Amino acid sequence: MKTLKNIFLVILTIGMLQSCIVSEKPNIDFFQNSKYDFKGAQFASINVPMVLAKSYIKKALREDGESEEMISLIRKASKIKLLTVTNGSQQMLNDYVQYLNNHHYEEWATIKHDGDHINIMVKQDGDVIKNMLLTVGSNANEMVFVDVKGNFTANDISKMINSVSTQ
Incomplete structure (x- = not known):
């Protein structure tokens, strides 16, 4: 019985860690479109397993001196995907924004922070924000x-935007 339990734990651990693997295939819907010509853009994607990541993210936020309100937002996230693009183009970015607009995403904020532009778009289901890009x-x-997929409120997103803009 103990051997069976150990085998189950090993399989479960491998399954959880498998989603940590970095891939060169895009993991965000628009970029998975094989008909779009990305003109030499290179991708690196990571699916973050929330079971493992939540504790690390909360610890990092506490070390950075973030408020408990910001840390509590992590509990509301159910899935996070990261995608980096190198050799992209402004046309590709414009097409991505058009794709999001066509799929009922709303732009909530554009923030300039440390020389970077951060654009936040959300998809709502009633008063609940199910997806934030x-x-x-x-x-x-x-x-x-x-x-970021989860169950957020408009107040949650406002707190996040305010915390970034006041730094």
Whole structure:
């Protein structure tokens, strides 16, 4: 029985760690479109397993001196995907924004912080924000896209925006 339990734990651990693997295939919907010509753009994507990541993210935020309100937002996130793009173009970024507009995302904020532009777009289901997409980049050639799924309120997003803009 103990051997069976150990085998189960090993399989479960491998399954959780498998999603930590960095891939060169895009993991965000628009960039998965095989018909779009990305003109030499290179991708690196990470699916962040929330079971493992939440404690690390909360610890890092506490070490950076973030408020408990910001740390509590992490509890509301259910899935995070990261995608980095190098050799991108302004046209690709414009097409991405158009794709989001066509799929009922709303732009909530554009923030300039430490030379980078941070764009926040959300998709709502009633009063609940189910999906938040952040685009971070200092230029169109190198960008980071963060796709956060969860159950957020408008107040949660406002707190996050205010914490970034006041720094």
